[in-house]
Amino acid sequence: MTLTHCAMKALIFSFLLSFLAIPLVAQPQAxxxxxxxxxxxxxxxxxxxxxxxxxxxxxxxxxxxxxxxxxxxxxxxxxxxxxxxxxxxxxxxxxxxxxxxxxxxxxxxxxxxxxxxxxxxxxxxxxxxxxxxxxxxxxxxxxxxxxxxxxxxxxxxxxxxxxxxxxxxxYFYYFGGAFSMPWLDWFMPFIVPDLRKKANDTSGPWHDGEAYDDWVKERESWYKHRPLSDMPLLKKYAPYYYDWLSHPDKSDWxxxxxxxxxxxxxxxxxxxxxxxxxxxxxxxxxxxxxxxxxxxxxxxxxxxxxxxxxxxxxxxxxxxxxxxxxxxxxxxxxxxxxxxxxxxxxxxxxxxEEAPMPDPVSVFVMGANEWKTFSDWPVPNIESTTFYLAAGADNKSGKLVLQLSKKAKTMSYTFDPNNPVYDKSFEKSYPFDQREIEAREDVLVFTSEVLEEDIEVVGLVEAALEVSSSAKDTDFHIVLCDVYPDGKSINLSGLDAGYLRMRYREGLERQVLMEPEKVYPISIDNMATANLFKAGHRIRLYITSSSFPHYDPNPNTGTNIATEANLIPAVNKVHVGGKNASKLILPTVKK
Known part of the structure; x- marks a missing residue:
């Protein structure tokens, strides 16, 4: 059911309220x-x-x-x-x-x-x-x-x-197994100042506005501080931060x-x-x-x-x-x-006490720029559409195709954790043209042909990839984009979505290191969106190995990440075509 021009009050509640005689509590001189x-x-x-x-x-x-x-x-x-x-x-x-x-x-x-x-x-x-x-x-x-x-x-x-x-x-602290760096952005300007004030500690600002201004000036250097467990900023006022670092696995803790x-x-x-x-x-x-x-x-x-x-x-x-x-x-x-x-x-x-509700799910579909209501989630009338990753003319650019290529190929890049992909929207994610990121040498880009008809996507996006690495541990990160006719490539979620640390590929409860150069099947499905890819647009998936400063760049050493100070490059590979068929699976609305 499409509600293009209705305000959201009408979308969720107006119909209900117009038919329910809800007795209001007495409001003298309301x-x-x-x-x-x-x-x-x-x-x-x-x-x-x-x-x-x-x-x-x-x-x-x-x-x-x-x-x-x-x-x-x-x-x-x-x-x-x-x-x-x-x-x-x-x-x-x-x-x-x-x-x-x-x-x-x-x-x-x-x-x-x-x-x-x-x-x-x-x-x-x-x-x-x-x-x-x-x-x-x-x-x-x-x-x-x-x-x-x-x-x-x-x-x-x-x-x-x-x-x-x-x-x-x-996953609030370790998304896809990677530690969430924005906790520093939370503690330093918003939590620590009042704790200083309560302790009558004049070593830093007592108000969050001033603390934020100070933090902005120095945060880049602290994002890069290694080892993570040796970072001194929170020793006094948030020592439990270091407890978080010492419990990277999902557990009852x-x-x-x-x-x-x-x-x-x-x-x-x-x-x-x-x-x-x-x-x-x-x-x-x-x-x-x-x-x-x-x-x-x-x-x-x-x-x-x-x-x-x-x-x-x-x-x-x-x-x-x-x-x-x-x-x-x-x-x-x-x-x-x-x-x-x-x-x-x-x-x-x-x-x-009781009131029957209208359709309980309301979703804004980007691209169409309209609200739709549904009876459930996953939304009804959805089917999985698979796009296979295929090699292109070079090692960096590939294609998204509906038919699996019989020709196997390996596409690779060098991931240097000392030079991670930087998200300029990290404070509060937003959609922006991704072409500058896509042009990096450590990013693989897969793009569909120009669409002949609209494709509507609503739900969880999955990349089922076949990958390998020269390292014992590394990260893989996916971003789904809508490519406009003028070439701009717009991300359809925040750049912190779609992330996996390889030591957690078998589950977040335990760490299993990789065997260098061995091919592993992985699923990255921690991304949700709703978008109408219009005719004349293209679908794009890019793959890389970092999203900074959302997450700590993987040191690629296979050691304890919280205590590791050395960051070394890794050659990461995505295998496409043939028996190692990497693919993008989209939840599309049936026509």
């Missing part, structure tokens, strides 16, 4: 609201500080909770949602998580968020001005804390809206921030949102969470009312005016009034 600061006790005696907005006058209202490590006061300085929601009859709590800003205790990223989330939500639900029904919202860290609270099943929690978050903490095993406990439905250019864990987390909630959640309400929205956005706040990202204008339909959608979502689930 535009009058009040603000106060409250303290919320935790089970161990620590108290969290919160800003509360609620309707003025007497009444019992549904509550909405936002928990953040970034400072409730800063959020309160610009966010419109808390005031808008209060004017529509909600009590809204903006809470500093444990150990941050106005809240007591020690901050240790994610470790205390399960019990604190439970205690906070139950306390809020029992306040005399709350009707016992609580919702939560927020993205990234404020989204992850919602999953952790959902896993504790507080009775008062009736709806959640975790956006742009993972559900598996291991990572359960402190993971909810993969917990969906059977979750009782409240979730509104899940991410973007095709969000950090790679975002769309994958939303998709996986939707599938898990639909099949495993503890209540019919949660299973039947969880909703998935995937748009053209990156890791950002979303408004109706945000339609242009990077070098692509996605048109007026791409705009999205997320605040309005949230209010409608909480109106349904906090002011009325």
């Amino acid at each position: 535009w009058n609201i009040q603000r106060e600061v409250v303290r919320i006790p935790m089970r161990d005696g620590v108290s969290l500080e919160a800003i509360l907005y609620k309707p003025a006058g007497k009444g019992r209202f549904p509550a909405i909770v936002y928990r953040t490590p970034y400072g409730k006061d800063e959020y309160d300085g610009y966010a419109m949602f808390p005031l808008a929601a209060a004017k529509e009859g909600f009590a809204v709590f903006l809470v500093d998580v444990r150990g941050r800003f106005g809240s007591e205790g020690e901050f240790r990223a994610y470790h205390q968020e399960r019990p604190d989330g439970y205690d906070l939500i139950e306390w809020v639900g029992k306040q005399p001005y709350v009707n016992g029904r609580v919702g939560t919202y927020g993205g990234s860290y404020p989204g992850i804390v919602q999953w952790l609270a959902l896993s504790e099943a507080p009775e008062a929690l009736k709806a959640a809206a975790p956006d742009m978050t993972p559900i598996n903490s291991h 990572w359960d402190f921030a993971s909810v993969e095993k917990d969906f059977g406990k979750m009782q409240a439905p979730a509104l899940l949102l991410s973007g095709w250019y969000d950090a790679a864990y975002g769309p994958l987390g939303a998709i996986q969470a939707f599938q898990e909630m639909k099949t495993k959640a503890a209540t019919a309400m949660a299973r039947e009312n969880t909703t998935l929205i995937l748009g053209p956005w990156n890791h950002t706040s979303i408004t109706v005016r945000k339609t242009n990202f990077g070098e692509v204008d996605f048109g007026p339909s791409a705009g999205f009034d997320f605040d309005r959608v949230l209010i409608d979502w909480f109106t349904i689930h906090l002011k009325k």
Whole structure:
């Protein structure tokens, strides 16, 4: 079902609300609201500080909770949602998580968020001005804390809206087995300054704006610092960072921030949102969470009312005016009034016990630049279309073809981790012309013929490759692009998606080194997108071995990566045609 010109409120909620007589909580002088600061006790005696907005006058209202490590006061300085929601009859709590800003205790990223989330939500639900029904919202860290609270099943929690978050903490830290470098960009400007302030430490800035400016000046050198485990920046204020480095394999150790095993406990439905250019864990987390909630959640309400929205956005706040990202204008339909959608979502689930939902999956198809709704994910009416990788006129450029070539060929490049592929959009991914990257000597490019008819792709993209290397360990990275008639090559996801560290080719739970020059089949399928490749365009896949500074470049030594200081080149090969048939598998919409 195509909805080209409808606003997203209509797409998800207007039909429903027009037919449901939802009784609103009494709102005396509805535009009058009040603000106060409250303290919320935790089970161990620590108290969290919160800003509360609620309707003025007497009444019992549904509550909405936002928990953040970034400072409730800063959020309160610009966010419109808390005031808008209060004017529509909600009590809204903006809470500093444990150990941050106005809240007591020690901050240790994610470790205390399960019990604190439970205690906070139950306390809020029992306040005399709350009707016992609580919702939560927020993205990234404020989204992850919602999953952790959902896993504790507080009775008062009736709806959640975790956006742009993972559900598996291991791939939050080690995507495809490679360590995520942006944790430095998180700690240094956004976490460490307030910790310095609390310690009365004048060795650096106390405010994130100043800290960010300082960090930008020096971050490039720290990205290149080796060994990773010897990097001194976080020894004092985030020593657990080094614990992360010492646990590269997926294991129960990572359960402190993971909810993969917990969906059977979750009782409240979730509104899940991410973007095709969000950090790679975002769309994958939303998709996986939707599938898990639909099949495993503890209540019919949660299973039947969880909703998935995937748009053209990156890791950002979303408004109706945000339609242009990077070098692509996605048109007026791409705009999205997320605040309005949230209010409608909480109106349904906090002011009325049950409400049947329309199609639960909404996807923005790039290229067509329109929204479509579906009954499920993977979306119905999808088939796999295979493009085989074939050799071209030289060792660097190849073809994407529908018929397998019987002629086997090896295409190779030298990957030097001292000179990795650099993503200029690394802070917040966006679409841009990839031809400068594609021109590098360490990038193989495979392009289809000009399309005679449209091809619509919606879902997970997979590259099933046959590869070898001169090294015992190396990385492979794929990028899917839409090549326009004028030649520009636009990436269809962030450049942190589509990544694999070879020692984890058999699974993230254990490391298996390569035998140099042996050919290995691998699958890289941690990339999601939706795009209409129009007639006259071409499909392109490029393959390389780094995406910096998203991930630490593989040293190619086969040693412990966290403690390795030496980075050596490797000759990496992709085998095409014949029995070693590398291929690109696209989820295409049947015509």
